[in-house]
Amino acid sequence: MxxxxxxxxxxxxxxxxxxxxxxxxxxxxxxxxxxxxxxxxxxxxxxxxxxxxxxIEREKLVYVLLNKPKGYITTVDDPRNRRTVMDLIQDVSQAVHPVGRLDKDTEGLLLLTNDGDLTYALTHPSHGVDKTYIATVKGIPNQSKIEALEEGIKLKDGWTAPAEAKLVAELADEAIVSLTIHEGRKHQVKRMLKSVGHPVEDLKRVKFGSLDLTGLSVGGYRYLTNSEVKELKKVEDRVNSVEN
Known part of the structure; x- marks a missing residue:
């Protein structure tokens, strides 16, 4: 029972x-x-x-790691018949859903699952799951801009939490910046970088919690290993211990 x-x-x-x-x-x-x-x-x-x-029937719980390409929206269904991330995993028989969102023009790591409790734990704003993005931005951020990103940026919906920011490379008139956040506000990375004067030209999520894109080509996907699922479940355990 x-x-x-x-x-x-x-x-x-x-x-x-x-x-x-x-x-x-x-x-x-x-x-x-x-x-x-x-x-x-x-x-x-x-x-x-x-x-x-x-x-209802109890499904086998599955966990899918997708390297999302640009041009796909992160939803299960779209009334306008646009391409969705579900088009990329058509041979997954379980009714999975995306964990969080990536913008249509953003590529990178996206987790999909039919595990509702894990989804709740990983997406709740107070649970602090790190997400790392690599952004190509206009201009070259100086050290004070990097420090501002790390300390928190005041956006229309309030101050962002402290983040990890790093200038990865300087190009002719643009730069590559790594930014790790644990919040999930809409367009947060783009808004943070724009607020310090460096609009995003290209964005990719490369890490989500303990997961990364090693060995996964753009548009490809794979099932998580048991050890990867176990690591993610630690977040769920922490949430249950706080809320129960």
Whole structure:
């Protein structure tokens, strides 16, 4: 017997916490009866569980690492029929979803999974998962600009948290900058660099937590190893220890 919200998460419905909201809203049936009580335990091998009238099945949890090319949007479906990252992993049978987002014109590391609890842990703004980007910017940032990025930048939605910034290379009239942040604001890296006078011309995410793009060509993907999943799960464990 397992908690109903855990089974829903493992079926790719939502994270456990979001599943709890779905349960209390009266959208879940177990063996034909609406269940609204949190903590309800079910047998996933025997009980018939439905969400919004649709029977759910527990999927095998999978974790896919994609080297996203430019020109693809980070969503499962697009009403305008634009290319999405799902077009790149069509032979993955499980109903995975992207963990966070990359802009259409940004390439690099993107994790996709059907593990709702891990997605919640990795994307929550207070959980501090490092993400490293390599940006080609206009102009050459001086040391004071690098230090400003590290200390935090005041944007329209408030100050950014301290970051790790490094001038990687100086070119004729542009530069390559490495920036590591642990927040997930919309267009954050682009906005930070623009605010110090160096708009982004090209952007790539090269690290996400303990993961990197070693051996993965643009547009390619692979499944995570057991050890990589175990390392990511440490973030989820930290979140559970704080919130429970």
């Amino acid at each position: 397992e908690r109903l919200q855990k089974i829903m998460s493992q079926a790719g419905i939502a994270s456990r916490r979001k599943s709890e909201e779905i349960i209390t809203a009266g959208r879940v049936e177990v063996n034909g009866k609406v269940v609204t009580e949190l903590g309800t335990k079910v047998n996933p091998n025997e009980d018939i569980i439905k969400v919004d009238g649709q029977k």
